[in-house]
Every structure is written in C-alpha cells, then in structure tokens.
Amino acid sequence: MDAFFAAVEQRDNPELRGKPMAVGGKDKVRGVIATASYEARRYRVTSAMSTRIAKKKCPRLIIVPPRFGVYKKISQQIRDIFYEYTDLVEPLSLDEAYLDVTENKRGIESAIQIARDIKEIIKAETQLTASAGISYNKFLAKVASDYHKPDGLTAILPENAQRFLDNLDITEFHGVGKATARKMERMKIFKGADLKNYTKSELGMHFGKMGAQFYDIVRGIDERPVDPDRKRKSISVENTFRDDITDTHEMIQELKSLSVKVAETLQKMEIKGRTVNIKVRLPDFTTFTRSKTYKDFSNDGPLIETTAVELFQNLDQEVTGVRLLGVGMSNLDNQDEPKTRQMDLGF
Amino acid sequence: MKFSVSSSELLKNLQVASGAIGSNPVLPILEDFLFGVKENVLTIRATNLETTIVTEMNVNADTDGSVAVPAKILLDTLKALPDQPITFALNDDNRAIELTSAFGKYKLAGEGPEDFPELPEEEDTNSITINTEILSKAINKTLFATSNDELRLAMTGVFVQIDFNKIIFVATDAHKLIKYTFGNISSDQAASFIIPKKAMTLLKNAISRKEDVELSYNKTNAFFNFGETKIICRLIDAKYPDYNAVIPVDNPNDMLIGRNDFQKSLTRINIYANKTTNQVILNINDGSLTISAQDLDFSNEATEQLPCNYTGEPMNIGFNAKFMIEMLNVIESDEVKLEMSTPSRAGILLPTEEEENEQLLMLVMPVMMSH
Numbered sequence: 001m002d003a004f005f006a007a008v009e010q011r012d013n014p015e016l017r018g019k020p021m022a023v024g025g026k027d028k029v030r031g032v033i034a035t036a037s038y039e040a041r042r043y044r045v046t047s048a049m050s051t052r053i054a055k056k057k058c059p060r061l062i063i064v065p066p067r068f069g070v071y072k073k074i075s076q077q078i079r080d081i082f083y084e085y086t087d088l089v090e091p092l093s094l095d096e097a098y099l100d101v102t103e104n105k106r107g108i109e110s111a112i113q114i115a116r117d118i119k120e121i122i123k124a125e126t127q128l129t130a131s132a133g134i135s136y137n138k139f140l141a142k143v144a145s146d147y148h149k150p151d152g153l154t155a156i157l158p159e160n161a162q163r164f165l166d167n168l169d170i171t172e173f174h175g176v177g178k179a180t181a182r183k184m185e186r187m188k189i190f191k192g193a194d195l196k197n198y199t200k201s202e203l204g205m206h207f208g209k210m211g212a213q214f215y216d217i218v219r220g221i222d223e224r225p226v227d228p229d230r231k232r233k234s235i236s237v238e239n240t241f242r243d244d245i246t247d248t249h250e251m252i253q254e255l256k257s258l259s260v261k262v263a264e265t266l267q268k269m270e271i272k273g274r275t276v277n278i279k280v281r282l283p284d285f286t287t288f289t290r291s292k293t294y295k296d297f298s299n300d301g302p303l304i305e306t307t308a309v310e311l312f313q314n315l316d317q318e319v320t321g322v323r324l325l326g327v328g329m330s331n332l333d334n335q336d337e338p339k340t341r342q343m344d345l346g347f
Numbered sequence: 348m349k350f351s352v353s354s355s356e357l358l359k360n361l362q363v364a365s366g367a368i369g370s371n372p373v374l375p376i377l378e379d380f381l382f383g384v385k386e387n388v389l390t391i392r393a394t395n396l397e398t399t400i401v402t403e404m405n406v407n408a409d410t411d412g413s414v415a416v417p418a419k420i421l422l423d424t425l426k427a428l429p430d431q432p433i434t435f436a437l438n439d440d441n442r443a444i445e446l447t448s449a450f451g452k453y454k455l456a457g458e459g460p461e462d463f464p465e466l467p468e469e470e471d472t473n474s475i476t477i478n479t480e481i482l483s484k485a486i487n488k489t490l491f492a493t494s495n496d497e498l499r500l501a502m503t504g505v506f507v508q509i510d511f512n513k514i515i516f517v518a519t520d521a522h523k524l525i526k527y528t529f530g531n532i533s534s535d536q537a538a539s540f541i542i543p544k545k546a547m548t549l550l551k552n553a554i555s556r557k558e559d560v561e562l563s564y565n566k567t568n569a570f571f572n573f574g575e576t577k578i579i580c581r582l583i584d585a586k587y588p589d590y591n592a593v594i595p596v597d598n599p600n601d602m603l604i605g606r607n608d609f610q611k612s613l614t615r616i617n618i619y620a621n622k623t624t625n626q627v628i629l630n631i632n633d634g635s636l637t638i639s640a641q642d643l644d645f646s647n648e649a650t651e652q653l654p655c656n657y658t659g660e661p662m663n664i665g666f667n668a669k670f671m672i673e674m675l676n677v678i679e680s681d682e683v684k685l686e687m688s689t690p691s692r693a694g695i696l697l698p699t700e701e702e703e704n705e706q707l708l709m710l711v712m713p714v715m716m717s718h
Contacts, residue, residue: 347588
C-alpha cells in the first residue's frame with residue numbers, strides 16, 4: 001500500500017488531503033514519524049525520522065496520531081482480496097505481502113493481469129492505492145514493487161532481470177543496511193554489477209551468511225518460496241519514553257513490565273522461546289542489545305523478568321539514562337524447520 | 348606462637364587446604380588459613396563455610412598459639428622460596444606475623460583466631476570406612492555427570508546412598524545419569540545424603556592412595572577423615588530425584604562394541620556434528636554400526652562404519668556425542684554394551700566386565716528431532 005497509514009488518514013479526513021502530513025508521535029522530543037504522506041516526502045520527511053527533525057524539514061507538517069485498529073481492519077480487507085486469487089499469501093506487514101500466483105484460483109495466466117485486477121479492487125473497496133511488483137522470485141518482486149510508487153505496477157521479466165539487477169543500487173538489496181552499505185562502498189561495490197566482481201567465498205568472508213545470499217540474488221537466484229504461514233521469529237515489546245528515564249530503579253521496573261507483556265503475548269500465542277533479548281537505547285541514540293539463551297523453551301514471566309534485569313545489570317556500560325527499553329524472546333518453538341532436542345530424564 | 352618447618356612441606360599442606368578457600372569470600376577472614384600450634388603439631392584450617400579442610404603436620408614449636416593468616420600472601424611467599432627451613436613467629440600483642448627464611452624476613456598482619464568460623468560439630472554421626480581406591484573411582488565416575496543448574500540444587504551434588512553392606516553413588520544432570528555401586532562395605536546402616544560437587548572435587552584431589560577413608564555423617568554435614576586431613580562439608584539440603592524410576596528395565600536391543608574404537612569414532616564424527624546439540628546418529632543393524640553426523644549450518648557431514656555385535660530390531664537413534672565420549676572415558680572394560688528400547692527412550696551404557704562387588708550403570712537420553 002502506498003504511504004499506508006498516511007493515506008488512510010487523508011482518506012478519512014478531507015482536510016488532510018493534498019497537504020504535507022504524517023502519522024506518528026506528536027511530541028516534539030519523543031515523537032517519531034511512522035508514515036509520511038507523499039506531500040511530506042517532498043520535504044524529505046521519511047518514516048522513523050524523529051518528529052523534531054521532520055518539523056524542521058517541513059514546518060507546516062501536520063502530525064496525526066495513528067489509529068491502528070482502523071489500519072488492521074483495512075489490512076484484513078486487502079488480504080481477503082488476495083485470497084480470492086491464491087492461498088499462497090505471505091504477509092510481511094499490515095500493508096505488504098508476497099503472493100504466489102503461478103497457479104491461481106481464477107485461472108488467469110498473466111500475473112500482470114492479476115496485479116491490475118487486485119489494484120483495481122483495492123482501489124474500489126478502500127479508496128486507497130497500492131503498488132505491485134511482479135517477477136519470478138521474491139527479491140525481484142519486492143524490488144519491482146518499490147520501483148514505481150505510488151499506484152505503480154512494475155514487472156521484471158526474466159530476460160530483463162540481469163540488466164535490472166546490474167543497475168540496481170546496492171542499498172536496494174535485501175539485507176544491505178547502512179553499515180553493510182558503507183563496507184561495500186569501501187570495496188567499490190555501488191551497483192549490482194560491482195557485486196559480481198566478488199566470488200561467493202569472498203562475499204561470505206566479508207558479510208557472513210548474507211554474503212552468499214548477495215551472490216545469489218544479484219544473479220537473479222532467490223529460491224525462497226512464498227510461505228503462507230511464515231512464523232514469527234521473535235516476540236518483542238519496547239517502549240520509547242516521553243522523557244529519558246534516569247533512575248535505575250525505574251528502568252528495572254520498566255523492564256519488568258515489558259517482560260510481563262512479552263510473557264503474556266507468548267502465552268496467548270501458545271509459543272515458547274529460548275532466548276531472552278533486551279534492547280537499551282541511550283539518550284544519544286547509542287543502542288545496545290543483549291541476549292541470553294537457555295537450554296529449554298519457556299514463556300514464563302518471572303524467568304523473562306529475571307533474565308531481562310540480569311542482562312541489563314550486566315551491561316558493561318554505565319547507563320545513566322535511557323530513551324528506549326525493549327524486551328523480547330526469540331528462538332521460538334513455533335519454527336517449522338526440524339529442531340533437534342536433547343531429551344530429559346523425566347524427573 | 349613460634350615454630351620452624353620445611354617451606355615445601357608447609358606449602359604442600361597449605362595447597363591441600365587452600366582448595367576450600369573461595370575466590371570471592373563473603374567474609375574477609377575466609378581469605379585466611381587458621382593456624383593452631385599445640386605440642387609440635389600445626390593444624391591448618393580453611394573454609395568457604397560450605398566446605399572446610401583441616402590438615403595437620405609436625406613442626407618444631409617453641410611456643411603454642413593460634414592465628415588467622417592471609418592465605419594468598421603466604422602461599423605466594425612459599426612458592427617463591429626454594430625448599431629450606433623457615434620460622435614462623437607471631438607477636439601476640441599486635442598479631443603481626445614474622446616469617447624468616449635464609450634470605451630475610453617477611454612481615455604480614457594476622458587476624459584473631461576467634462573471628463574464624465567454628466568447625467561444625469561432629470554430633471549424632473554414623474560412620475563407615477571406605478577403601479580409598481573405591482572412593483576415588485566413585486568420584487571419578489560420577490562427578491562429571493553432576494549438573495551446574497543452581498535451580499535444581501539436588502543435582503549439583505553426588506548422591507550417596509548407604510544401604511547396609513553396599514554404597515551407591517549417583518550423579519545426574521537430567522540428560523545423563525551415572526550409578527556406581529560398591530557392594531562390599533561393612534555397615535549396619537541405611538542412609539542417604541547429597542555431597543556438593545565442590546567438596547567431591549576437593550576430596551578427589553586430597554585423598555592419597557594410602558589410607559582408607561572414614562566417612563562420618565549426620566543430618567547436616569559429612570566428615571571425611573583420612574590420614575592427617577579431614578574434609579567437612581555441608582550436605583545439600585534438597586530431595587534427590589527418584590533416579591531408579593527413570594532407569595528403563597525392558598531394553599530388548601543390545602549392542603556390544605569395542606570401547607576404544609567406539610569412542611575414537613565418536614570423537615571424529617563429533618567434529619562434524621552440530622555444535623549445540625553434538626548430535627550423532629547411531630544406525631545399528633545386525634553386525635554393523637554406522638555413526639553419522641551433520642551440521643546443516645555449515646554443510647558439514649561425516650559417516651563411519653564399525654563392526655559390532657547386535658541383537659534386536661534395526662535401530663536409528665541420536666545421542667549427544669560429548670556425553671557418550673565422557674561416559675566411555677570412565678569405563679574400564681575393553682568392550683561395552685549399549686542397551687536400547689526405542690529412539691526416544693534412554694540408552695543404557697554398561698561395561699561388559701567389572702571387578703567383583705562393583706557395578707556401573709550409565710544412562711543417557713537421546714537427542715531427538717522434534718516437530
């Protein structure tokens with residue numbers, strides 16, 4: 001969906017239409033932009049930007065608080081449209097999904113035709129626009145969907161894929177964040193074509209497991225299937241504070257209440273995990289994450305709580321203030337890949 | 348208090364006692380040895396409140412007395428001296444200790460003996476005598492299987508069960524279990540208690556092959572007496588799991604195999620196993636064992652085939668190779684027997700030959716694929 005949250009707000013409130021606006025936190029100190037309207041994007045307001053900076057870039061920017069309930073309802077509406085065509089739908093977030101339409105319920109041969117149909121139905125039912133990307137693997141489809149926005153439709157055909165990938169900025173590659181991009185620049189990798197100057201083992205050496213993936217995707221190889229029941233890999237809850245917390249006691253209280261929420265979520269989903277994670281962001285945005293892995297799966301509140309507090313207290317860094325705290329659980333037992341497990345004597 | 352003694356003899360005794368000194372004691376005085384001299388005998392004591400070691404040695408004493416001596420500085424001094432007679436003199440007024448060697452004088456500050464923790468009272472005890480060799484065997488065979496999980500305190504120690512004329516040592520970490528039985532002691536008692544792993548380790552290092560060990564125990568402590576040394580430990584106050592209940596009785600599938608070959612093969616295959624689970628697969632058919640492992644994360648895999656004697660249904664079972672290797676390590680017979688029932692139930696590893704009156708049983712749970 002194009003500028004999803006922002007588009008929904010503009011749809012429901014005519015006064016916001018045609019104006020630079022964003023959905024996010026209003027607070028000038030703590031607020032963060034979730035989604036900016038296209039009008040606001042012209043001022044280089046982007047998501048995850050702090051409201052303070054966004055306001056600086058665009059003083060007329062209107063900030064609207066999010067209405068997640070409404071977004072979820074629309075998200076379900078859109079998913080129902082997808083299911084009219086295929087059951088192989090892998091949602092990535094509220095407003096993004098992969099669809100495998102190789103075989104589809106309507107027997108339509110052209111994937112481009114299906115994309116057109118879906119866009120049209122979405123527009124008619126929700127008055128919102130979506131952008132579609134079509135190709136023969138997930139990576140290319142995703143890149144294609146980002147290529148023309150809003151209301152775009154891009155197909156990357158097999159015969160064009162290589163040229164497209166050669167010219168693609170490396171920052172567009174899945175898994176290339178700021179740090180990797182900097183590293184790649186030092187290696188004189190700017191475009192997809194530059195990636196091809198390195199062997200699989202060289203890329204593996206520099207970028208670990210992701211390296212091998214870069215090697216494949218730049219050659220148009222991405223064998224990941226569209227997985228309709230992709231499982232959550234982790235559950236986490238975090239909180240950005242209106243004012244930095246400076247009292248250690250209060251930080252620990254906060255970690256405890258986050259732990260309780262993580263445990264409740266896990267229990268509701270009937271899953272357990274083995275790795276407890278914490279995230280600590282200092283007022284200067286330096287962020288630490290720490291984790292501890294247990295032998296056994298658990299979703300026990302007190303265990304998550306004690307572990308989170310212990311991880312926090314063992315930080316090799318004096319924490320005099322925090323901007324954000326988070327607690328999470330990963331290594332969940334809902335994963336489908338076979339897990340080998342040391343069995344217990346039943347004491 | 349003033350005495351002279353051989354520096355190396357003193358060091359040897361202090362090193363035995365120092366095992367009881369913890370790395371981060373809760374009280375400063377626990378960083379000290381307690382010295383007491385009486386009638387030409389020096390008694391050295393060290394404790395971490397849970398375990399206490401007391402040892403005695405002969406010295407040439409001019410005067411009797413007692414004092415707490417900082418352990419580290421004294422040990423370091425003695426280690427740095429070549430063997431020679433040294434004198435140890437205490438100034439009773441200010442507790443200053445003066446050591447004299449052939450090279451010079453060293454002063455250190457002692458502390459009051461009255462501040463040193465009292466010895467646990469040896470009251471209401473029963474006692475048995477155990478052959479040193481047997482005790483040392485029992486510790487070697489069980490200690491490695493104890494758990495480090497402080498949440499299950501009972502399993503962090505070795506369970507000792509005295510059952511009239513036999514004594515049983517059990518250790519488990521809930522994945523593997525070792526039971527070592529010695530059936531030839533003279534006792535008229537039935538009792539059981541859990542000895543902390545730390546005390547067992549100290550005991551293992553301190554016992555010499557010479558004397559038998561007298562083990563006394565009451566509800567709270569165990570007292571091991573041997574020669575000039577005594578190790579006292581507080582028992583773990585927890586209920587030991589009902590280990591007999593988890594030992595499967597009906598194991599129709601038996602494999603007999605050479606211990607050494609089996610262990611070496613496991614060691615090689617384990618190099619290719621997943622590092623977290625150490626899972627190796629034993630595929631057993633009539634007369635042949637195939638051991639294999641793979642680590643999907645690194646695309647590593649390995650397979651070996653060994654001859655064995657097998658009776659039972661063809662079996663495909665996964666085990667933690669590290670556990671297996673540790674267990675095979677403490678078996679003495681050339682051939683071992685692995686008894687199994689199903690791939691999800693415990694395997695039992697046994698020696699095929701044993702000394703009279705001895706029985707060793709090891710249990711290990713499989714590593715299974717779940718989902």
